[in-house]
Amino acid sequence: MKLSLWLRLPFSLLPLLAILVLLSCRATIRRTITSPANYDTAVTPSSSNPSLLRLASDDPYSETVVRNDVDALLSGKFPSSYPHASFIWRRSATALHRPEFRRSILNWWGNRLFQPEIMSNLTDLVKTPLDQHAGQSNPNHRYASCAVVGNSGILLKSNHGDLIDGHDFVIRLNNARIHGYHRNVGSKTNLSFINSNILHPCASRDGCFCHPYGEDVPIIIYICQAVHFLDYAVCNSSHKAPLLITDIRFDMLCNRIVKYYSLKRFTNLTGKSMEDWSKFHDEKMFHYSSGFQAVMLALGICDRVSVFGFGKSADSKHHYHTNQKEELDLHDYEAEYEFYRDLVERPKVIPFLQDSGFSVPPLVFYR
Ligand SMILES: *[C@@H]1O[C@H](CO)[C@@H](O)[C@H](O)[C@H]1NC(C)=O
Ligand SMILES: *[C@@H]1O[C@H](CO)[C@@H](O)[C@H](O)[C@H]1NC(C)=O
Numbered sequence: 581m582k583l584s585l586w587l588r589l590p591f592s593l594l595p596l597l598a599i600l601v602l603l604s605c606r607a608t609i610r611r612t613i614t615s616p617a618n619y620d621t622a623v624t625p626s627s628s629n630p631s632l633l634r635l636a637s638d639d640p641y642s643e644t645v646v647r648n649d650v651d652a653l654l655s656g657k658f659p660s661s662y663p664h665a666s667f668i669w670r671r672s673a674t675a676l677h678r679p680e681f682r683r684s685i686l687n688w689w690g691n692r693l694f695q696p697e698i699m700s701n702l703t704d705l706v707k708t709p710l711d712q713h714a715g716q717s718n719p720n721h722r723y724a725s726c727a728v729v730g731n732s733g734i735l736l737k738s739n740h741g742d743l744i745d746g747h748d749f750v751i752r753l754n755n756a757r758i759h760g761y762h763r764n765v766g767s768k769t770n771l772s773f774i775n776s777n778i779l780h781p782c783a784s785r786d787g788c789f790c791h792p793y794g795e796d797v798p799i800i801i802y803i804c805q806a807v808h809f810l811d812y813a814v815c816n817s818s819h820k821a822p823l824l825i826t827d828i829r830f831d832m833l834c835n836r837i838v839k840y841y842s843l844k845r846f847t848n849l850t851g852k853s854m855e856d857w858s859k860f861h862d863e864k865m866f867h868y869s870s871g872f873q874a875v876m877l878a879l880g881i882c883d884r885v886s887v888f889g890f891g892k893s894a895d896s897k898h899h900y901h902t903n904q905k906e907e908l909d910l911h912d913y914e915a916e917y918e919f920y921r922d923l924v925e926r927p928k929v930i931p932f933l934q935d936s937g938f939s940v941p942p943l944v945f946y947r
């Protein structure tokens with residue numbers, strides 16, 4: 581009785597925490613930037629060209645912020661941007677000198693290469709460990725059908741619950757609550773996809789409790805800030821189900837694709853030069869959304885992908901489970917929607933993905 585109350589309480593607070601503490605990657609050092617929606621609208625067409633590809637490949641955030649953090653952590657110090665004494669870090673900081681902490685951060689950072697072929701390795705990197713944990717072995721086989729369930733308010737009144745649960749493998753995002761929403765969002769979860777900012781508050785709970793979908797549901801996190809490896813080191817040892825970290829090569833691929841679409845959309849809508857993009861988007865903050873990476877992951881591990889709860893409409897909330905009104909400025913959702921349109925209609929035009937020789941499985945977006 582007491583235990584279940586304890587377990588329920590933190591999760592009723594999670595959506596709130598998630599917004600307050602940092603829903604999204606890079607939010608800790610977030611500054612105000614001009615909303616992408618505020619472009620002037622003089623339309624000039626743009627097409628893919630070498631400077632667009634080159635600009636899309638720049639990632640000043642990793643080059644500076646992440647590198648400095650990794651260096652500090654590997655030399656046993658807290659990055660200067662994170663006050664060591666902060667109570668939030670008290671528990672995780674104990675991991676600073678653990679060998680598995682150093683090993684995991686080195687493994688991750690050491691793979692920092694642009695290798696779009698990583699798309700073809702996602703089954704090895706993600707599905708194989710999950711199969712091993714579940715005591716199954718069907719190497720090289722992808723999941724027959726996957727549902728990626730986003731958190732958009734368009735899910736409310738959708739009645740998609742049974743349709744979602746009808747998929748072999750259901751992926752949910754950032755610990756969105758499902759209790760009370762089953763009719764619209766389903767009740768089955770096979771993989772919980774979270775960004776490392778969501779793991780952070782979990783790390784300060786007993787047993788690193790981070791399982792709104794049940795303790796047996798595997799979690800995959802993508803690393804927003806290197807300092808979150810401390811949370812990982814604390815949590816990995818106490819989780820029964822796998823706690824996987826996305827490969828940095830996959831992060832890099834996702835980042836380039838989203839930036840490419842954002843640059844393209846920017847020049848098309850404003851008629852300004854691509855170099856001006858960074859006046860509207862803070863390059864150090866710019867990042868793909870969790871939903872984007874979850875869709876990319878599903879492309880790699882599933883034969884057929886259905887996507888729910890992506891997109892918006894004038895009369896629906898940003899998230900089905902919270903009252904957050906606005907999208908976060910650090911994502912360019914419109915650019916991501918343009919990517920999804922290409923993914924469905926003409927995947928061959930998508931740069932970087934196309935270079936990987938990867939063929940995109942059939943994909944359906946449900947409204
Ligand atoms: C530019 O925007 C217009 C209007 O939204 C669209 O029809 C066109 O396809 C876009 N061009 C490119 C190259 O994205
Ligand atoms: C995480 O935990 C699993 C299971 O205990 C272990 O096999 C794996 O090596 C750990 N990962 C790291 C990076 O320590």
Ligand SMILES: *[C@@H]1O[C@H](CO)[C@@H](O)[C@H](O)[C@H]1NC(C)=O
Pocket residue numbers: 700701704705
């Ligand atoms: C990725 O797949 C290729 C081809 O199957 C293989 O040679 C390579 O070792 C794999 N890399 C990883 C990191 O799994």
Ligand SMILES: *[C@@H]1O[C@H](CO)[C@@H](O)[C@H](O)[C@H]1NC(C)=O
Pocket residue numbers: 714723748749750768769770
């Ligand atoms: C997904 O989860 C359901 C319910 O927990 C389970 O029955 C099913 O076997 C899982 N599917 C896969 C492919 O692991």
